[in-house]
Amino acid sequence: MQPGATALFGRASLLAAVEARLAAGGGVALHGPEGIGKTALLDAVAATAAARGELVVRLRPAPGERRLPYAGIADLVAQLPAGAVEALPPAHRAALAVLRQGTAPRAGAPALARRLVLPRLLAHCSRSRCVLVVVDDVQWLDAESAELLGFAMRRRPGPRVRVVAAQRFPDAAGRHRAARLCPAPVADLLVPPLEPGDLTELLEARGLPCRTASRLHEASGGNPFLALELGAVVAPGPAWRSAALPEAARALLRRRIEALPAPVAGTLLVAALATEPTLTVLVRAGHEDADRDLRTAAAAGVVEVDGEVVRFTPPALRVVLAEDAGAARRAGVHDALANAALDETDNVRHRALRSGRPDADVARDLVDAAERALKRGDGRTAAELYLLAADRCPRSLAAERFDWLVASAGTAVTAGVPALAGRAAEAVLAAADAPARHRVTARLVLIDLAGQALAEMGETFAAALNEAGDDVTLVAPVRLRLTWAAMLAGDPSAAATCAAESAAAAARAGDLCTEAMALSALAQVQRVRGEPQWTQTLARSLELPAPQLPGWLHMGPRYVAARFALMDDRLDEARAELLTLLAVAEHDRAGEALVEVLRSLSEVAGRAGRCRDSLRYAHRAVAAAQQAGLSPGPTWYTAAVAELTGGSLAAAAGYARRGVRASEQEGDALYLRRNLHALGQAELRAGETRAGVAALRRLRELQTGATDPMIVRWHGDLAGGLAALGEHTEAAETLAEARTAAQRLGAAPGVTGYLDRATAVVLSESGHADSAVVLSAAAAQHFARLHQPIEQAHALLVQGGAERRRRRYAAARVAIGAALTIFLAADAKPWTEQTERALARTEGAPTDFGLTSTEARIAGLVRDGASNREIANQLFLSVKTVEATLTRVYRKLGVRSRTQLSTRLPAPTRVFPDSVTVVDA
Numbered sequence: 001m002q003p004g005a006t007a008l009f010g011r012a013s014l015l016a017a018v019e020a021r022l023a024a025g026g027g028v029a030l031h032g033p034e035g036i037g038k039t040a041l042l043d044a045v046a047a048t049a050a051a052r053g054e055l056v057v058r059l060r061p062a063p064g065e066r067r068l069p070y071a072g073i074a075d076l077v078a079q080l081p082a083g084a085v086e087a088l089p090p091a092h093r094a095a096l097a098v099l100r101q102g103t104a105p106r107a108g109a110p111a112l113a114r115r116l117v118l119p120r121l122l123a124h125c126s127r128s129r130c131v132l133v134v135v136d137d138v139q140w141l142d143a144e145s146a147e148l149l150g151f152a153m154r155r156r157p158g159p160r161v162r163v164v165a166a167q168r169f170p171d172a173a174g175r176h177r178a179a180r181l182c183p184a185p186v187a188d189l190l191v192p193p194l195e196p197g198d199l200t201e202l203l204e205a206r207g208l209p210c211r212t213a214s215r216l217h218e219a220s221g222g223n224p225f226l227a228l229e230l231g232a233v234v235a236p237g238p239a240w241r242s243a244a245l246p247e248a249a250r251a252l253l254r255r256r257i258e259a260l261p262a263p264v265a266g267t268l269l270v271a272a273l274a275t276e277p278t279l280t281v282l283v284r285a286g287h288e289d290a291d292r293d294l295r296t297a298a299a300a301g302v303v304e305v306d307g308e309v310v311r312f313t314p315p316a317l318r319v320v321l322a323e324d325a326g327a328a329r330r331a332g333v334h335d336a337l338a339n340a341a342l343d344e345t346d347n348v349r350h351r352a353l354r355s356g357r358p359d360a361d362v363a364r365d366l367v368d369a370a371e372r373a374l375k376r377g378d379g380r381t382a383a384e385l386y387l388l389a390a391d392r393c394p395r396s397l398a399a400e401r402f403d404w405l406v407a408s409a410g411t412a413v414t415a416g417v418p419a420l421a422g423r424a425a426e427a428v429l430a431a432a433d434a435p436a437r438h439r440v441t442a443r444l445v446l447i448d449l450a451g452q453a454l455a456e457m458g459e460t461f462a463a464a465l466n467e468a469g470d471d472v473t474l475v476a477p478v479r480l481r482l483t484w485a486a487m488l489a490g491d492p493s494a495a496a497t498c499a500a501e502s503a504a505a506a507a508r509a510g511d512l513c514t515e516a517m518a519l520s521a522l523a524q525v526q527r528v529r530g531e532p533q534w535t536q537t538l539a540r541s542l543e544l545p546a547p548q549l550p551g552w553l554h555m556g557p558r559y560v561a562a563r564f565a566l567m568d569d570r571l572d573e574a575r576a577e578l579l580t581l582l583a584v585a586e587h588d589r590a591g592e593a594l595v596e597v598l599r600s601l602s603e604v605a606g607r608a609g610r611c612r613d614s615l616r617y618a619h620r621a622v623a624a625a626q627q628a629g630l631s632p633g634p635t636w637y638t639a640a641v642a643e644l645t646g647g648s649l650a651a652a653a654g655y656a657r658r659g660v661r662a663s664e665q666e667g668d669a670l671y672l673r674r675n676l677h678a679l680g681q682a683e684l685r686a687g688e689t690r691a692g693v694a695a696l697r698r699l700r701e702l703q704t705g706a707t708d709p710m711i712v713r714w715h716g717d718l719a720g721g722l723a724a725l726g727e728h729t730e731a732a733e734t735l736a737e738a739r740t741a742a743q744r745l746g747a748a749p750g751v752t753g754y755l756d757r758a759t760a761v762v763l764s765e766s767g768h769a770d771s772a773v774v775l776s777a778a779a780a781q782h783f784a785r786l787h788q789p790i791e792q793a794h795a796l797l798v799q800g801g802a803e804r805r806r807r808r809y810a811a812a813r814v815a816i817g818a819a820l821t822i823f824l825a826a827d828a829k830p831w832t833e834q835t836e837r838a839l840a841r842t843e844g845a846p847t848d849f850g851l852t853s854t855e856a857r858i859a860g861l862v863r864d865g866a867s868n869r870e871i872a873n874q875l876f877l878s879v880k881t882v883e884a885t886l887t888r889v890y891r892k893l894g895v896r897s898r899t900q901l902s903t904r905l906p907a908p909t910r911v912f913p914d915s916v917t918v919v920d921a
Contacts, residue, residue: 416591
């Protein structure tokens with residue numbers, strides 16, 4: 001890249017396609033909407049070519065130059081070497097002298113000379129080095145320059161002259177024009193929107209927090225320029241609002257609309273104002289050619305049509321269409337939509353939107369419609385209608401207005417509509433005469449919108465407690481959220497206190513729902529702290545006849561019970577309960593609850609060996625969290641875990657790193673530890689042992705108090721990584737700590753298998769392969785009884801590695817082959833690849849001499865002439881550790897000196913790769 005150039009995100013495959021076409025000769029025509037990143041791609045291509053020593057000629061025409069004949073050619077020729085001009089025949093030099101002035105040639109100038117001057121110039125330049133012509137914004141290139149450049153390319157100046165041209169899309173004629181500027185063969189490539197993860201990385205690189213960056217994908221439609229513009233005005237509040245749409249973004253979207261025929265724009269205005277735009281709605285509203293208009297709009301990249309459903313890309317186009325239409329025209333469209341509506345709720349909504357004047361009858365009709373929407377589980381519509389009723393409320397109904405605002409805020413926050421929730425809550429707090437109970441409720445909504453960033457809500461908590469006073473009906477929900485804040489901050493003592501206070505206050509108030517959630521939270525804290533009464537606490541919460549509130553399913557006793565079943569490896573029980581909760585959450589479109597249930601289902605599927613299901617649930621959770629504007633840390637953790645089993649290690653590491661950053665930004669200690677665990681696993685299995693150990697050591701440092709090793713199962717991974725680095729004492733201490741905690745806390749029986757398998761890894765790395773075989777085989781049988789195929793196969797893989805260390809290659813192939821069969825059946829792709837590599841190492845003549853990975857690395861360095869001090873520095877070990885390890889190597893190889901060791905080991909190849917994974921060493 002050139003100095004100061006912007007790094008590309010998510011364009012590796014597209015950039016590779018461009019480079020491949022140019023390397024083979026020919027040209028590339030890029031097209032895509034304004035702001036999609038075509039210029040950034042051209043910058044990258046030009047920088048790469050310049051770094052190779054090629055002559056790069058850049059044309060960047062501006063809109064005002066479109067009517068200046070030969071302006072583009074003048075710019076192009078000015079960048080060519082002077083020697084190329086001097087080599088031209090006199091007639092061509094005369095024609096060129098005129099062209100370089102950027103004006104039309106005199107009448108007497110030969111037309112053929114004008115046409116041949118450019119191909120001759122380019123051909124001459126290409127004799128000494130390759131030439132790359134880069135044309136940006138082809139739509140602004142003057143027709144005369146385009147004609148001469150196209151002629152030059154048709155004359156084929158040679159394979160060392162290439163062109164890459166970028167043209168805005170949509171414009172069918174423009175797309176052909178860009179291709180005509182390129183020598184054949186031409187690759188016509190669309191520059192697509194960025195994927196959510198890539199756009200998030202781009203925005204994070206510009207300083208936006210992870211949560212803000214992740215939710216801007218939907219608002220921008222993946223358009224980098226639009227996302228950056230929106231990100232520049234995102235306030236600290238709950239969500240981006242249409243009113244904050246910056247002028248540069250409005251202008252970009254307006255240009256896309258203005259490029260469409262007027263009838264198409266008229267149809268799109270109706271779609272923009274419709275509640276749920278469909279082809280049928282547009283036709284019923286009087287646009288009988290809607291099908292044709294939508295095809296035109298879809299070709300322009302303005303909408304996507306999926307069957308009947310119409311979606312704007314990006315959604316902000318709806319805002320610009322509506323605002324530019326004006327009040328009178330909007331009123332007419334709402335009239336048409338009200339008449340076309342088959343649903344009574346839709347009719348009421350459009351009648352209310354015809355005018356912003358207060359109207360008591362309209363307001364009450366909206367409230368009735370909102371309550372009907374709630375009954376059918378449509379929280380999004382209900383929240384909008386309650387807020388609309390508050391906006392249309394006359395002074396005579398001022399007291400009821402606060403009820404409607406609170407109803408809108410509460411419904412919106414559980415339905416995953418943060419923008420509506422924030423607007424309604426802030427409207428309550430902005431009113432000086434709002435009752436205390438409404439103000440507290442509004443503050444609770446803002447707290448809920450903060451997601452995992454509850455550590456930043458100290459002032460809001462203090463104000464809510466002050467306004468709640470001694471009213472237990474208000475104190476209970478405030479204390480409940482203080483419980484969650486303490487849990488996220490990693491303070492179980494404060495969490496237990498707040499949970500008990502919340503449950504007691506809720507019991508006095510008769511608030512069964514809050515009491516059930518408080519007891520559920522208390523049970524979680526008690527389990528984490530190893531207090532056996534968690535079972536009684538959870539049982540009490542399950543006995544409460546708490547009302548079913550779909551938006552809070554993930555905080556209720558049934559969900560907590562399912563999570564505990566997952567932790568205890570009672571997978572069938574957990575899955576059955578979670579599927580029931582999923583049906584409720586999907587029916588009621590409960591935003592955060594839906595995300596949490598999907599996350600847990602992904603974990604259950606992964607443990608049960610259904611890797612495809614695990615990935616599917618995880619990616620659904622990520623998409624739902626982004627749509628609802630939720631904190632991304634938890635869902636990125638889930639996606640990382642799913643990728644570890646069924647996707648790719650690189651994707652897992654990417655999700656985990658982003659999850660670490662998001663959790664750090666929001667002060668979420670709970671998911672910071674979990675994302676560090678996922679990151680540590682990904683790096684260990686990818687062979688980055690030292691980085692993986694560093695991540696897991698950081699996790700250990702963040703751990704506070706005694707915790708159940710079955711909740712976040714990091715001890716075994718850290719121990720294995722330490723053993724691979726030769727830190728056998730620390731590895732053994734880590735496992736001993738986990739076993740002690742498991743015994744003290746009464747951890748589930750499943751902990752035995754995990755710790756036995758981890759101990760087998762440590763023993764194998766420490767040179768005790770016989771004991772490792774026994775323990776890993778026992779762990780495999782243990783997991784088989786629990787019906788956990790991934791864990792069973794993992795144990796078999798460890799057993800195979802230990803057998804190989806014993807130089808029992810047939811037994812190693814049997815164990816590793818059994819593991820491979822299980823991994824293949826489970827679609828566990830990363831495990832399958834790892835196991836295939838392990839199986840390959842059991843074939844042929846033995847070359848490892850029974851050495852552990854650390855011993856093999858040290859032996860190889862000795863053979864290469866390194867001293868003990870140099871080895872210690874390179875492997876980050878102490879000299880004493882190197883000396884002790886070298887003593888074991890001498891004993892295993894039957895040698896007594898460094899010279900004998902060097903002759904004993906084969907020189908051409910290493911015994912082990914530089915980095916080995918923990919489980920298949």
